[in-house]
Amino acid sequence: MPIDLPLLMTGRTRGKRSAVTCALKCGNQCAHAACNTSGNAYFGDIASAALSRRALFGAAGAGAVVVAYASLTDSPALAEARPPADEYAPSGTPLVFAPIAPVDAEADEMSVPGGYTWSPIIRYGDPLFEDSTPFDPENTTAEALATQFGYNNDYTEILEVPGCDGRRAVMFNNHEYDNVALMVPPSTGERQSIEIQMAAHGLSAVDLERTKRGRPWTYVVGGERNRRFTFDTDFELVGPAAGAELLQTAADPSGITVKGTINNCAGRRTPWGTVLSGEENFHGYFAGGAQTEAQRRYGVGDGIRKWETVDPRFSTANVGFVNESNRYGWIVEVDPFDPDSTPRKHTAMGRFKHEGASTIIGEDGRAVAYMGDDQAFEYVYKFVSRDTYVDGDRAHNMALLNNGSLYVARFTGDSELVDAHGTLPEDGEFDGTGEWIQLTDGESSLVDGFTLEEALVNTRLAADAVGATKMDRPEDVEFSPITGKIYASLTKNGDREESGELGVDEVNPRAANRDGHVLEIIEAEGQAGATFTWNLLLVAGDPANEDYEVYFGGYPIDKVSPISCPDNLAFDSVGNLWVSTDGAPDGIGYNDGLFRVTLEGQDRGYTEQFLSVPRDAEVCGPNVYDEDGLVVVAVQHPGEDGEWGAQRSQFPYQEFSELLPRPAVVQTYRTGRGDDTPPRGPGHNNGRGGGTGAPGNGKGRGADNRGPGNNSGRGN
Numbered sequence: 001m002p003i004d005l006p007l008l009m010t011g012r013t014r015g016k017r018s019a020v021t022c023a024l025k026c027g028n029q030c031a032h033a034a035c036n037t038s039g040n041a042y043f044g045d046i047a048s049a050a051l052s053r054r055a056l057f058g059a060a061g062a063g064a065v066v067v068a069y070a071s072l073t074d075s076p077a078l079a080e081a082r083p084p085a086d087e088y089a090p091s092g093t094p095l096v097f098a099p100i101a102p103v104d105a106e107a108d109e110m111s112v113p114g115g116y117t118w119s120p121i122i123r124y125g126d127p128l129f130e131d132s133t134p135f136d137p138e139n140t141t142a143e144a145l146a147t148q149f150g151y152n153n154d155y156t157e158i159l160e161v162p163g164c165d166g167r168r169a170v171m172f173n174n175h176e177y178d179n180v181a182l183m184v185p186p187s188t189g190e191r192q193s194i195e196i197q198m199a200a201h202g203l204s205a206v207d208l209e210r211t212k213r214g215r216p217w218t219y220v221v222g223g224e225r226n227r228r229f230t231f232d233t234d235f236e237l238v239g240p241a242a243g244a245e246l247l248q249t250a251a252d253p254s255g256i257t258v259k260g261t262i263n264n265c266a267g268r269r270t271p272w273g274t275v276l277s278g279e280e281n282f283h284g285y286f287a288g289g290a291q292t293e294a295q296r297r298y299g300v301g302d303g304i305r306k307w308e309t310v311d312p313r314f315s316t317a318n319v320g321f322v323n324e325s326n327r328y329g330w331i332v333e334v335d336p337f338d339p340d341s342t343p344r345k346h347t348a349m350g351r352f353k354h355e356g357a358s359t360i361i362g363e364d365g366r367a368v369a370y371m372g373d374d375q376a377f378e379y380v381y382k383f384v385s386r387d388t389y390v391d392g393d394r395a396h397n398m399a400l401l402n403n404g405s406l407y408v409a410r411f412t413g414d415s416e417l418v419d420a421h422g423t424l425p426e427d428g429e430f431d432g433t434g435e436w437i438q439l440t441d442g443e444s445s446l447v448d449g450f451t452l453e454e455a456l457v458n459t460r461l462a463a464d465a466v467g468a469t470k471m472d473r474p475e476d477v478e479f480s481p482i483t484g485k486i487y488a489s490l491t492k493n494g495d496r497e498e499s500g501e502l503g504v505d506e507v508n509p510r511a512a513n514r515d516g517h518v519l520e521i522i523e524a525e526g527q528a529g530a531t532f533t534w535n536l537l538l539v540a541g542d543p544a545n546e547d548y549e550v551y552f553g554g555y556p557i558d559k560v561s562p563i564s565c566p567d568n569l570a571f572d573s574v575g576n577l578w579v580s581t582d583g584a585p586d587g588i589g590y591n592d593g594l595f596r597v598t599l600e601g602q603d604r605g606y607t608e609q610f611l612s613v614p615r616d617a618e619v620c621g622p623n624v625y626d627e628d629g630l631v632v633v634a635v636q637h638p639g640e641d642g643e644w645g646a647q648r649s650q651f652p653y654q655e656f657s658e659l660l661p662r663p664a665v666v667q668t669y670r671t672g673r674g675d676d677t678p679p680r681g682p683g684h685n686n687g688r689g690g691g692t693g694a695p696g697n698g699k700g701r702g703a704d705n706r707g708p709g710n711n712s713g714r715g716n
Helices: 019-026 053-057 190-200 293-298 452-457 459-465 495-499
Strands: 116-123 153-160 168-175 202-209 218-220 227-229 234-238 257-259 264-269 275-279 331-334 344-346 358-361 366-372 376-378 380-388 404-413 431-438 474-479 486-490 517-523 531-539 566-571 577-581 593-597 607-612 618-625 630-636 664-670
Touching (some): 153 275, 153 664, 168 264, 168 275, 293 459, 358 474, 404 459, 474 566, 593 618
Parallel strands (some): 153 618, 234 344
Antiparallel strands (some): 116 664, 202 227, 275 331, 366 380, 366 474, 380 404, 431 531, 517 531, 566 577, 577 593, 618 630, 630 664
């Protein structure tokens, strides 16, 4: 019995954004009052006292395929004045393509550039182990799903296995949330339905292989590194707050061991070869009402999933588990190369609705991680490790995030805004200065009235107390491997206008910010320093819409792809920024996509759409291997507005199917590069040879492997 969703965002979204996604993914956050009710000033209040960036720091800086999947569609370049695609690629990247045209939000298409094709690497329900139960959506069970690839794959990381010349890798994935209305028949009992929801969450690691670099990946059933992380998996709390009273429960009086992980969103690999996963909208899983000020600050207590009827941990009214929600909202570190390792939750990095964390080794050798708190009016954070990185000492480096200092950002603009619509200031840039305000030093709290444990467990309250800058939904925060500059996606925020109390400021320059923006930060004193300069790279939207202003780093707006709601970020080998989107149907009326943005030189701000996903879906976890001509993305919640028996998407099947749409990790690659291109059905190698066959489920379409399965399940 699928849950009865309170679709509080019905009528409040614009365009084609799904109210179902709002309910399931973030618990209708935009329908509730902002959790941040602090009196922190937006920086327009103090802009008149700010020095300009140049006065303060001088010149110093930091170092298309349609749903039937029968054929490719060549899409024309948007800017006729630019050189032909086969003669030009920004910043010298070998990944050459002509930008695709945006796709209407009602189209159930996976669109890629001419000369490219796509195929799934793995889909929801695909078996991970040799004894996994074959996927059968009409008879799904929690036990079976615990051995299969989970639902709504988000963050994706592919780490090559050393010594294999790029032919073997392990892929790590987050499974953010479920949509049981699409996943099981309505006749499914309520308890069974909830158990299936719980099993759909978690993480997966899976072995990959390919014939050579530049060719598509297939996944290996029964691979030696394959692993599924569920609510039966023990996670260890580490760092200064581990064992604190605020983390103790009746089931775990030690405050050290947590069962499972919730609503994992983005992440990034570490310099020492592990992966970091962010626990994001954990609040929506706890029911019973907010019992404490801190729970209200995080929105805990209004959960709609009824998990508390199966597991008492998820009731805030249960005295023995009043601290259970404190055990989620952390950065999780996983070693995907060791299937027997215990994943860790890092308390030193603070607790909030983590989109993810991106870690760089700073100039002084310490690890520096950048993080966003994904909710309207929340903050941008930085963590600096206490100890320094030691080249080649993986065991030492894997402890770097256990101890260190936590900071939150305050931004100051250097101009007066003309209006609240995103109009450029008189100096021609949205820019200014900023400071990292220290919350902890690894040994104690630096916030008056907070112990170290309180500052780390209730980080939002500590950040409120020091006057951090309220931002427009800070999501992914990444650093350029070429320049060291920091980029943050601010997805959107319509509440500045509606709240009537928080006007705009130069770093958040639109009152009705439906389309979001991308922020560039340049550390002034090194990665571990306390000051920075900043500017806005993109103020997103559709240049053809005359109702608001857009900005593309100074590049002519009539020569760019429209883009809305930036979410996850990535970089290619020469430092171009890649932006995936979440919510473009609500912002500009087109399906979500993946975009390349030039960062340096005369073409700074040039934005090109590379792919578009089916209706109701978003693009997550981009990985760009431009030297191989390969781009990998996670396609999440296709056909979200459908229901059992009335599905809205056929993704990722090539032929019409009555089965449910399935979130999948997808690879896009060049065509015409030899005879080893697999068929465009999701394939795997079952460990018995070099086949590319898809797992059989009794619904195959014969040996051509073009449907959701084949008859043998053994490859061909």
